Amino acid sequence: MSTVRGRLIGVGTGPGDPELLTLKAVRALQEADVVAHFAKMGNAGNARRIVEAHMREDLIELPLLYPVTTEIDKADGAYKTALAGFYEQSARAVAAHLADGRTVAVLSEGDPLFYGSYMHLHVRLSERFPTTVIPGVTAMSGSWSQLGLPIAQGDDVLTVLPGTMDEAELARRLADTDAAIIMKVGRNLPKIRRALATANCAERAVYVERATMGNTLSCRLADKSDDGAPYFSVVLVAGWRSHP
Numbered sequence: 385m386s387t388v389r390g391r392l393i394g395v396g397t398g399p400g401d402p403e404l405l406t407l408k409a410v411r412a413l414q415e416a417d418v419v420a421h422f423a424k425m426g427n428a429g430n431a432r433r434i435v436e437a438h439m440r441e442d443l444i445e446l447p448l449l450y451p452v453t454t455e456i457d458k459a460d461g462a463y464k465t466a467l468a469g470f471y472e473q474s475a476r477a478v479a480a481h482l483a484d485g486r487t488v489a490v491l492s493e494g495d496p497l498f499y500g501s502y503m504h505l506h507v508r509l510s511e512r513f514p515t516t517v518i519p520g521v522t523a524m525s526g527s528w529s530q531l532g533l534p535i536a537q538g539d540d541v542l543t544v545l546p547g548t549m550d551e552a553e554l555a556r557r558l559a560d561t562d563a564a565i566i567m568k569v570g571r572n573l574p575k576i577r578r579a580l581a582t583a584n585c586a587e588r589a590v591y592v593e594r595a596t597m598g599n600t601l602s603c604r605l606a607d608k609s610d611d612g613a614p615y616f617s618v619v620l621v622a623g624w625r626s627h628p
Contacts, residue, residue, distance in 0.1 A: 390482035392513050393489045394496035396520020397434040400597035404521045412518055413438045416489035418481045420446035422501045431491035448474045471504040478505055482513045495520045524565040526595040527618050536563045540623035547572035551579050558583035563623030573613045585621050593617035
């Protein structure tokens, strides 16, 4: 006897503007039985907000609530243990629906396989269940498009860096590239400023928070008077220095 298995869909919701949701993502939401979304405790999450207009009344919602976010340093063993257990528990919750034959769409801000929590489910479930991943517009693409800032051209090398990395290593990599995107800014902004200065590219840095959202803000990083930055912020260092 054959066993009915559901389908897992990783849905990229884009950086924030609901109009940047792809047609394929909308179709996935129309076909889904269950919509799962990651969020901080007490918060519905940005991805859920983006797809609000496409949520049917008969959909089963499965919030996946992080046990910790910034309360514990990411290098702390307790942080890693808590998140590993959380992803295992989340995978089991999604798998239960898949095993019952339901189609589960897991929302992911930006692109599901680019710094997204979805990938932790993907590696645990994609070999057991039919899986589709729908790409999404990334925050960095939304940022440079919002600014109209050409980011890389010709033989320019573009490097994507997490702001959480060690300051000296961040500075080294910034000095060794033509263009850069620094993600995961948040409380790492003071360190990022110092690394940019060490790499002699602070004057080219542009700060963008909540790209493509209604409350977005952007400016030259040198003109930003404080070090406050939300999680949804990036720093851009454009290449193509010889442009006309």
